[in-house]
Amino acid sequence: MTDNTSNSSRPRVLSGMRPTGRLHLGNYMGALYNWVRLQHDYECYFFIADYHALTTDYADPSLLKQNIFEVALDFLSAGLDPEKCTIFVQSHVPQHAELHLLLSMITPVSWLERVPTYKDQQEQLREKDLATYGFLGYPLLQSADILAYQPDFVPVGQDQVSHVELTREVARRFNYFYSPKRVVSGEGSAVITEPDPDHLLLPEPQVLLTPSPKLPGTDGRKMSKSYGNSILLSATPTEVAYKMQSMTNGGQRPTADVPGDPDICPVGDMHRLFSSEQVLTQITTGCRTAAIRCDECKLLAANSINHHLAPIRERREELEDNPNKVWEVLYLGRIEAEKRAEQTMQAVRAVTGLSRDRSGVRLERAASSVQDAEDARNLSSFKHWWDSPAPLLSRNLRELWKRDLVPTGTPLKPDADGVWITQNNRRIFVATATQSNGNESWNFSVKPKSYEMLVLLCWGSDYRLRDFVVPQKLYLAQWVAAKKQAGKNNIEFSVKHEGGKYVLNLPGASGIDVTATEAGYQILGD
Structure with missing residues (x-):
């Protein structure tokens, strides 16, 4: 089972950003500014998504490594502290690609084709060939990025909530196939199983809505390097002033003596984000009374932006010198990220048959495989089963018994619940119980029918399974009497460890020593 704990008691957060070059103010206010604040209250993992950059720019990766370095500089200069959060490069943690591949085995293609940005970006980037598996699968890679760390929250703006929903759907589907189940009541008297919410292998992350203020580019559209309308986070004061002078005023104030409205002006948006209340009051009054010219307003906005960026520039210069x-930072971040992601992958590999140990592999029950059988009886890795509802616990123990303890090649055919038929048409009932509190005893409840053999699976508080294969000749007379006494009720009986022996106690009868029947599977073929 995946351990979703860490040394931090804080909720976990994960987010990433594509390395397409130096970050601009839109990247900063849309995500990075919030990340810096989140790191103080959350256990944060922030990564540079270089795999994602290749989904659209695979034809020319010549600048990719430089862009990774530039984004790392911007992360650190903006205030991300490697002492408070984990910063790493996506491709440096191989578990991202591994989990993406495994999730691709269960994710319907239609789920990916319906992602809104799939066709939108193909339309916007017509000059690029995006009819690739990588581009189709990038939302699933995003899901793998997230689920590898089992975060409690993914910080997004309102317009990105739908992106996280695919991740939740994929996690739900994975858990349906592979997570431990619990028994619940269905319609009528039906009993069904569903993933146990307390033991989900891939918990569904929640959205953490973060402020995403309106920050236009110099032409009034969304700020983007591809539009050529951005102001870089690392821009010099002169560059900021030049960019702001070229910024549109939204078509207002054709002459200086015509009043304007800063509430519908892109320059006003900049003031609301970066200027002090005093400056904001000054330009609001001045614009609406035509007491201030647009070039003066833009210069004040540039001054406010430069005041905000001054400490960021200073930290960036220090990092560029070192x-x-x-x-x-990226190397140490990779170590921490890989440690956390590997916890998830160990659990994922185990349930998908890809674990790197020998668990689940059976050999013929020859002398050389005695140790394998003994290892199969050690259920310490299944402790979470112990307090499961009785029907689910029985199902799990019986499946383990059939898979790992019954000798390979033994012909058994399932019949009713808990009942198997041998090749000689003998009925075997497999009963299960966990150890009673305070003593070495196991209590069973079995339907009053005739069985040619009982297999009693006794799970002890030491998490070792003891399996007794009891032939009918040992208990026939006592069982007939117990059936008569029980009537339509179940037969209640126990196995106790007393005096160094394991004793089967049926109602109204002397105890039957079944010690010698432990693991006595040779009789199944008789």
Whole structure:
């Protein structure tokens, strides 16, 4: 089972950003500014999504590594602290690609084709060939990025909520196939199983809505490097002033003596984000009374932006003088990220048959495989079963018994619930119980029918399974009497460990020593 704990008691958050070059103010206010605040209250993992950059820019990766470095510089200069959060490069943690591949085995293609951005980006980037598996699958890679760390929250703006929903759907489907189940009541008297919400292998992350203020580019559209309308986070004061002077005023104030409305002006948006209340009051009054010219308003906005960016520029210059520090942050971040992602992958590999140990592999029950059989009886890795509802516990123990303890090649055919038929048409009932509190005893409840053999699976508090294969000749007379006494009720009986022996106690009868029947599977073929 995946351990979703860490040394931090804080809720876990994960997010990433594509390395398409130096970050601009839109990237900063849309995500990075909030990340810096989140790191103080959450256990945060922030990554540079270089795989995602290749989904659209695979034809020319010549600038990819430089862009990774530039984004890392921007992360650190904006205030992400490697002492408070984990910063790493996506491709440096191989578990991202591994989980993406495994999730692709269960994810319907139609789920990916319906993602809104799939066709939108193909339309916007017509000059690129995006009819690739990588581009189709990038939302699933996003899901793998998230689920590998089992975060409690994914911070997004309102317009990105739908992106997280695919991740939740994929996690739900994975859990349906592979997570431990619990028994619940269905319609009428039906009993059904569903993933146990307390033991989900891939918990569904929640959305953490973060402020995403309106920040236009210099032409009034969304700020984007591809539009050529962005102001870089690393821009010099002169560059900021130049960019702001070129910013549209939304078509207002054709002459300086015509009043305007800063509430519908892109320059006004910049003031609302970066200017002090005093400056904001000054330009609001001045614009509406035509007491201030647009170029003066833009210069004040540039001054406010530069005041905000001054400490960021200073930290960036220090890091540029010491690039080894940046690479060290990414190296140490990779170690921490891989440690957390590997916890998830160990559980995922185990349930998908890809674990790297020998668990689940059976050999013929020859002398050389005695140790394998003994290892199969050690159920310490299944402790979470112990308090399961009785029907689910019985099902799990019986499946383990059939898979790992019954000798390979033994012909058994399932019949009714808990009943198997041998090749000689003998009925075997497999009964299960966990150890009673305070003593070494196991209590069973079995339908009053005739069985040619009982298999009693006794799970002890030491998490070792003891399996007794009891032939009918040992208990026939006592069983007939117990059936008569029980009537239409179940037969209640027990196995107790007393005096160094395991004793089967049926109602109204002397105890039957079944010690010698432990693991006595040779009689199944008789």
